[in-house]
Amino acid sequence: MKQLIKWSLLGVFLLLISACGEEVSVSSEEIFSNIIETDDQPISYYGEGKITVYQDDGVSESILFTEYAGTNGEKKMITIEEKSGIKSTAVINQDILVNYQEGSETAQQIDLTGTESPLTFTQKEQFSNMLDMMQDSHSLEMMGEEEVMELDTYHIKLTADSKSSLLGDMEFWVDQKTWFIVKANSASGEIRTETEYTTIEFNPSFEEDTFTLDLPEGVEMEALDDNIPEPGTIEEAVEALGADFLVIDEEQQQLDRIEIHEFDGELNRTEVTLYYVNEEIPSFSVSVFPTPQGEGMELNNDAQLRGLNAELMEEIRNISWDEQGLRYSVMIDHPDITMEEIKKILEKMKLSSEL
Template structure:
């Protein structure tokens, strides 16, 4: 399954689930899918300002971006406020996608022609809808307003048999007119609010011109041209090959949780896209369908400070680290720590003691 198809499936599945809650559980998947397609067929373009707040312990981090889309394949996003990437612009006219980094005055231009073999009209909307209805419990909580627009409020919880990929409780506000999501709230497994995303200044069918989705390359900008998404995907290699390819000292654990075996490694040179991150090395160990992942992110200068979170501060061979439980459950956690110019991250379906033991063996 190609990346575009996967992304569209996730989007359609989410929106269809939300619309199902709006009109009642008694409707069949086929009826919901038909109603959804009718609503979407009336949308020619839309735009909004997106506010996303992430809650990390006592910290609240808010990012703001503007977004516009013209059906079926034109889109533009500008990051207005963010901890990183402020001012970045991503534009697609359906044939080419441009990503502009103002800090570096660099442009990544990617040809989208390789994605042209995917026809959204051939998707099995009814089957997708039925799978999601089977996997999740949802309730219509009432009617509210978001930025002046009437909205249905829906709570969604994955049930015990869920295979859909939704792993956290979610509340969403759905525009009554268009069935477009206007607000999301996501909660961890202890009921703590993690993320709030809100679409403000939402407008639909305003006649956005095609010229809005063209990009004029700034004078003097460095341009990197990619033939497709494949150029962004690093080659899979062995551990020995990863150590040879990397410009840095790659740390490999001498201890790994019982049952897990090395699966694959990748080395990704990021300098042409992200100036602050020089290289990313990823190592995956697997057991059946589960995976332990180690990421080693190398920066040109000192690695950024680890943000305070709802986690436990631990010592990793003299370096301060942080263990954070995730919404996946008590036996899924993530550990991060810094070593000079490198950020080390281990995550997987094991407890914190196992993560610390793995980390301490990486010398």
């Protein structure tokens, strides 16, 4: 799973680009125009680069990566942790992601069919998806046009409006023709991350076996998407969690469905998710599970809700809090619903046994 997380982090870097608010040698209107005119097709490329993570003024992690990307959505990434020498390989082919860490007895497989994973987005899709996501949490500034690796790039800076921002401050150097990010820096709290390509070749020729992964003999394949959630009722959700939990009165918001998910592996928990709609349009979801224990499982406590400490992640429009042994995590889906409106609804939640 660790390699999947790292690839996801790189996917975040491939997502975090947006418009600019200040004119330099190119205006924000010109950038939007260029986005619209860009051909929305997957880019075929070969790339090499390095991710360096700094903490407390020192290097805490350094990862070398090699990427292959075809025009039909197939991708391959090989990473090597410089300190440990651990090598991992992940491949996407025909909507199936397979990940293997050298020396492991198992490999992981995920079916991406029908999902909206950042790993499957085109460069243009990555760009446009971030326009809405970042506009309320970061100040955007166009720093200029710079040449990076013989590519003409836009240098874009995003400054977080809040010091507790999950994503922090970011800078990107984006190829003007393809919207490919050739360099990215981010800083959040005491952690600073630099991602930079050292080699990029567009439209290369790949060998037929490039997007395959030959596993060593004896390695077992673990399907991470085997745990399909089961539909349920409030009563069945209470039984699954082993505790009564807070719900929203349907006079305030219509409950569309309930899913009960039994997670294995690292999560190893029962999780209940309630999906709410307004006139059949998804509004938000509430996930409930036992409060996680252990190092790094605590919330940031940068907000208040229901008289308790809560964690607010404005970039993904999520708020979480712990109450009576359960953690509640609310994700807003509808673009017109504000966090303040959600908070007012959550303040009126009651135990299901009281409704």
